Amino acid sequence: MSVGTAGESRTSLPPLGTGPHRRRLGLVALIATFGGLLFGYDTGVVNGALSPMSEELGLTPFLEGWFTSSLVFAAALGAMVCGRLSDGWGRRRTIILLAVLFFAGTAFVVFAPGGDTPGTHTPLGFGTLILGRVLLGLAVGGASTVVPVFLAELAPYEIRGSLAGRNELMIVVGQLAAFVVNAVIGNVWGHIDGIWRVMFAVCAVPAIALFFGMLRMPESPRWLVGRGDYAGAERVLATVRTPVRAAAEIGELRALVDEERGASQIGWRAIFANRNLTKIILVGVGLGIAQQLTGINSIMYFGSQVLEQSGFSQNAALIANVAPGVIAVIGAIIALQMMDRLDRRKTFITGFTLTTVSHLLIGAASLTLPEGNAVRPWVILALVVIFVGSMQTFLNVAVWVYLSEIFPLHMRGIGMGISVFALWIMNGVVALFFLPLVDGVGISNTFFVFAAVGALALLFVWKSVPETRGRTLEALEEEVTTGAIYVPRSR
Template sequence: MSAPVPGKETAGRPGNHKRVLRTVIIISTFGGLLFGYDTGVINGALPYMQEDLGLTPLTEGLVTSSLLFGAAFGALFGGRLADRNGRRKMIMVLAVLFLAGTLACTFSPNTEVMIAARFVLGLAVGGASVTVPVYLAEVSPSDRRGRIVTQNELMIVTGQLLAFVFNAYLGNSFGEPHGIWRWMLVIATLPAIALWIGTNFMPESPRWLASSGSFGETLSVLQRIRSQAEARKEFEEVKAMAVEDYKSKMGSWKDLGIPWLRRIFFAGLGLAVIQQITGVNSIMYYGTQILAQSGFGREAALTANIANGVISVLATFVGIWLLGKVGRRRMLLTGQVGTTTALLLIGLFSLILPEGTARGFVILALTVTFLAFQQGAISPVTWLMLSEIFPLKIRGLGMGASAFLLWIVNFLIGFGFPQLLAAIGISNTFFVFAVLGVAAIAFAAKYVPETKDKSLEDLEHHFKNVAGNAPQAAGATVP
């Protein structure tokens, strides 16, 4: 049975399809908002958990990174489940997981339960990281797809900003009583409930319906999110592509025996890795502690950390605008150079400036600069390029493997950062990230192609030539 569709009874009115599409985008990106809030809230909650749960650097890393470990598996299996059961149904399941995971974290009596609950929450975060962008891409008009898909990135950083604001308010207003971190966590139940309710009124992806052979429902959904003329035209295209899309799911590891497909697959994996080894999530997860160690008090650090959230949101707006103006590769390289420079300066000033408020403000200015380059260039480009770079034949394989690896690297950074901080100090820790940043620049310069305004055939030609095996691969075309 088809899901209720917003605006169904007035779908025929001129211009109504735009309102329906906007509503669908807002509801589905609540998954991104939850992604952002649940990854960002630990930033301010962790200092209070240390006292209540008696965390050590090891258990602190486990509490933070267990969500990321769960996200790796949520991303790996979430896409396959969405292919099998539908995008809309998968988002509903994720809303329930978000709610259950949040409540389990909120009422955790000890560290062991907290780690397990954070793992469950991670499954929802990882599933949302792959399902929501795919759903947005499949309901978006082709000429607005890039901008609409990157709105999910905007909601992620908005969720992180909200987490930082609520953390600062609760920490400064009620920071002394034990258990204030539980109130920081439980707030996430509200958008989880809103997502579940809203999803009941969302249509299924028209492309998924077509791939399942439900062409009548495909046309019905398109007529609600497009003008009548656009719906008819797109329906014919989607219907014609249905068989081809079905065949594209048949891609397997054996296809990586073709040199140019193997090269593009590893370029995608590399994109996932270099987005994370900048150390961005050391700031998003541990920013309050970094600022506290730099010279701010605990409550002052909570407030100062809001600046990191604000710049992330503003930079993402700029990044969305730049995507239509500047090449993806150029944006990526500029972002990598900017973040690496900021990391180097954080390490340098942490070393030479005496501890105090002045050093705290210098480090804050540099973390803000870092996030301007990361969220304004690297992050929006990474997910968009991953959605563009893989040919149809290995798109599911490539996206699943890339998202899994991205979350695993995220997990390793989240787990290792507090232990690095305790072992070698803040300056040397950021010098390590700066060295990794140099490696990321070298990889991007050598292996990442430009995808803006390029067709699939252009990319195939590029990778075949670089692989140096065009004659042998000539017969191995992508469906």
């Protein structure tokens, strides 16, 4: 097998073809990405549910921050643990476990006891809320690691970017659903006590769908080959490939696994024994951190608060906050169309350039338009929409696809877990300090800080991130292990 440039593959695999196997592949992707939908809803619902919950339970700003960030930091642990778990236990069974965690976490949050009188809470009640958020965080982190890997390992290389990227589309669909549910419930039934529980309860429906759906889905064929189950892997591939293509892929996978075993490349030992594997881990970690330091989740978590500070009323901010959610979905759809046509590096460079410019414009608008100016909230809203659209079109989908494909098979769960762990830790740091930073230095300086960090991220991508598009996972594995992936390619 030989490998061409970043934009083209010269693999000897037969063509993918069309037919029932393509529809089956689409169904498997749809069911698995309910994990992404849950990821999005659970991270977005707090955007509107936090205020009524805090009023009913009498939570202080400190307890609000604890409640919000507990999911994020638990997600970091979930990403690490579930990545490793999926290597040993299987991608499919791990996703089924995540569905159980999503449902259990939702139940704890929805049925957490309140205080004896309105505006109060008990230690047991708040502890139950935190337990529920921690369970949801473990599930969110696990889904962010395992679902993209599952999709990448099932996908043919020709459409790997668009197929694996569907998970990010479902994440933003989940966030948009949370924003819409919050806006409708907050404006129509916001006066009802405990209405925030209904906002959280919606999450139970896709959790049930994910659980029962994955019971009927196959295991990753590449994971099965890694366990020596060649017959099982070929049976799976036969349902999502033509027979000739399935047999050819099994042959390549068998040769690769035999080569790995001959080299004794297993897990952590292989990473630290090979500087190229250590280097690719650092690339994954750096890319995950850079993505979060754009501040995208400060908008997804606290968008309504930012819009209130810009000049919108509370109810108007809830409605206006739907706009970033809509543009995120549109951007994800555009990104899926581009994933298999535009090089990953070009996508990253374009994305960090646009988000950095957006930060500068948001900061400048906030600085030059005084508070009370009728135009100010609408200008900032428009710039926030541009920022979210740029982020979603060029960075979010591409980063998750890149992390799912860059690591060799024997360390894919570990590598993805470490990278996403770093991503979630930085997510938590941004979630904890964004509002205090806005309160301390104002919206303008906050976004100027994001712009400075964005410039550094752009330099990191330019210097350190190698190209991956247009090559099979097996070809990428060989190039990552030998270091050939870092050698500049001529077209």
